[in-house]
Amino acid sequence: MQAAIDLMADKGFKGVSTKEIAAAAGVSEMTLFRRFGTKLTLLEQAVERYHYAVEMTSAFEEKIVWDLGEDLRSIGRVYHEIMARNRKLYLIVLKDDALAGVREKAQRHPKKMLELLTDYLNEMRLKGKLVETDTQMQAMTFMWMHFGAFISRLYGGDPLSEASMADVIESSADLFDRALAPQYAEWGSDGEMDKTSGREERSAVGKTKDAGYQIGVRRTVPVTVEAAWRFLTGTEGLRAWLGEAEDIVVREGENFATRDGDSGRFTVVKPLSHVRLQWMKSDWEAPSTLQIRVLPAKQGATISIHQEKLSGPAAREQMKAHWEGVQEAIRMGLEGGSR
Known part of the structure; x- marks a missing residue:
């Protein structure tokens, strides 16, 4: 089949004969006819196969x-x-x-x-x-x-x-x-969280059937994706969004614990893209799922923080304020490092 595909691509379907195809495939023309019948059938089977x-x-x-x-x-x-x-x-x-x-x-x-x-x-x-x-x-x-x-x-x-x-x-x-992920439903046209809607409305948007209560916060910073990723996975960046801790290794399967008693485990680490982890505060009964993603933007890089499986509206509002503060700390850290 590959010999026929190569010849037809070069000469066109009508421009190549079964004799040429047979010669290129190293078989007799009779063998070709027995197996496929016609040149058209051969092409149809090639399309079906590949x-x-x-x-x-x-x-x-x-x-x-x-x-x-x-x-x-x-x-x-x-x-x-x-x-x-x-x-x-x-x-x-x-x-x-x-x-x-x-x-x-x-x-x-x-x-x-x-x-x-x-x-x-x-x-x-x-x-x-x-x-x-x-x-x-x-x-x-x-x-x-x-x-x-x-x-x-x-x-x-x-x-x-x-x-x-x-x-x-x-x-x-x-x-x-x-466009389609629910964590972006509250963003305004400027890419920031929409603060014009009431708390009750936001809470309804923030609850989903499978992921429970969730929150999404993003900010664009004037640095490259590489610089943003390097900061977020480095000592200063980890301190900004994860908390004070010693010897944190950003690697799939690694556990961590902070001095404040927060703990979790890295489940996905895709360099220059995103990190996903199970994350639980010291006074929580169950962990949440947290994802930090770095996306290319026209004027730098966008840092997206998404957290799901929160316990309720109060936890969602608490974490919304927390992650907005984290985004500001990340911005200041990146701007300080770029000077």
């Missing part, structure tokens, strides 16, 4: 961690790895009008991805990790965005932008995360 329905199904089964931004990054990476690998197939099928039937049969693959992505978003909504929305339309929008990015580079380069595919994946995941 397209992404099976791999994407496996990705949704094995890579999902139920974090919207992280999951969309994983899905985007797998999608573009498959599409890049199958680039020659797209060059063949899209060039020739006579292959409309092949394109039609291949539609089962994006239909499968639409089903997988819609089901995932529905499950996220049931878990309280997605705002109310038309999940199928959001899935379609995500797919169109990435298919468009692939097509724009299919014939060599992208005249509209010098952004890499990794940049596209990161930007799209961040866009959907900001």
Whole structure:
């Protein structure tokens, strides 16, 4: 099959003969006919074999961690790895009008991805990790965005932008995360927490079915992502957001305890991206889930703090004030270090 794909990509579907394909594959033309019957059948089977329905199904089964931004990054990476690998197939099928039937049969693959992505978003909504929305339309929008990015580079380069595919994946995941994750529902247009709504209304927004009461606070600082990450995981930064402690190691599986009696364990550490941990204050009965994420911004880096599984409205209001103070301490620390 690969020999046929290579030849058709170079010469076009009509421009290559079964004799040439057989010679390139190292078999007789008769063997080729016995196995595939026609050149068109060979191409149809190649599309069926190398397209992404099976791999994407496996990705949704094995890579999902139920974090919207992280999951969309994983899905985007797998999608573009498959599409890049199958680039020659797209060059063949899209060039020739006579292959409309092949394109039609291949539609089962994006239909499968639409089903997988819609089901995932529905499950996220049931878990309280997605705002109310038309999940199928959001899935379609995500797919169109990435298919468009692939097509724009299919014939060599992208005249509209010098952004890499990794940049596209990161930007799209961040866009959907900001738009659909419930922790951002209270942000104003300036990216800060909306302080105009009443306490009762904010508490209702802050409670979800799966994550309980939660809070999200973010701030953009005029430093690079690398500088922000270095500060947050260094001694001064850890003191600012985690508390006074000795010998804290920011590594997955590491436990920690502060001098004030707060304790927890790092569960996810993705350098230059985010750290997730179980975090419990000394007077709490159960731990919360805390995530600190560093995102690229136009004028520096955005530090996002999200905490869920809080015990109630009072704890949520307490932690809202706490994390706003932490963000200010982080800002001052970063500005002091940049001078």
